[in-house]
């Protein structure tokens with residue numbers, strides 16, 4: 001009966017889960033920003049509130065990943081975790097073994113076992129939230145490699161970023177001239193990871209809001225944009241869908257998952273789904289995309305269930 005903790009959201013979420021995946025109890029606690037020690041304290045407090053003094057295995061979903069061999073954190077958008085020995089520090093504080101996985105991997109695991117990806121041979125789980133990440137589950141197991149980077153499509157450059165010249169793309173039959181003109185008006189973006197024009201800087205919630213503000217001088221939250229039906233918001237949203245389709249087409253070209261499940265705050269936008277497969281098809285090698293693009297079943301609880309499953313999976 002494991003405990004799952006998810007550090008990936010605006011709050012730290014925790015559950016106690018039965019071995020069959022049922023959530024027995026849950027709790028949330030505010031994420032202490034920019035304070036590593038307070039983050040450790042918050043996790044210990046959350047675990048204590050859930051385990052009731054019993055000795056339960058702990059699975060933790062984190063942003064970024066633990067560098068294989070070195071046990072230090074890397075690539076966290078909660079940057080105060082980077083370079084810290086989170087896993088050994090938690091094991092010392094809790095006095096028990098802890099297993100850790102990337103939060104997007106936890107989401108993918110959860111949707112593959114309990115959610116929209118159930119029954120599919122391979123599941124690419126996508127996070128479109130404050131950051132952009134992903135995890136790839138094949139036959140129920142997370143695919144992982146020597147760099148602990150599987151699924152990190154968010155930190156590669158946005159494909160076909162039409163930043164400079166519309167002329168260069170005139171011959172491209174896939175280009176929508178209006179959207180192309182909008183995209184050319186956007187400036188290059190620096191990512192927190194230090195690279196330029198990462199997919200995350202365009203497809204995260206803050207990226208979507210920034211695109212809208214750059215184009216129209218109008219500051220709105222991603223939630224407001226998702227609900228808005230005015231012409232400007234619609235154009236921003238169209239451009240977003242095309243950028244997302246181009247980016248996911250690269251995933252389809254490389255690993256060709258049997259299903260893609262969207263997660264994170266932006267996955268709640270219903271009108272994302274009906275057109276996405278068709279848009280992706282424009283950019284795949286074959287010009288087709290039979291891959292279903294599905295909304296998550298587990299909602300906000302998906303990541304934390306996956307974190308608990310990390311332990312059962314072992």
Ligand SMILES: [Zn+2]
Pocket residue numbers: 154155156191192193194195198200
């Ligand atoms: Zn980046």
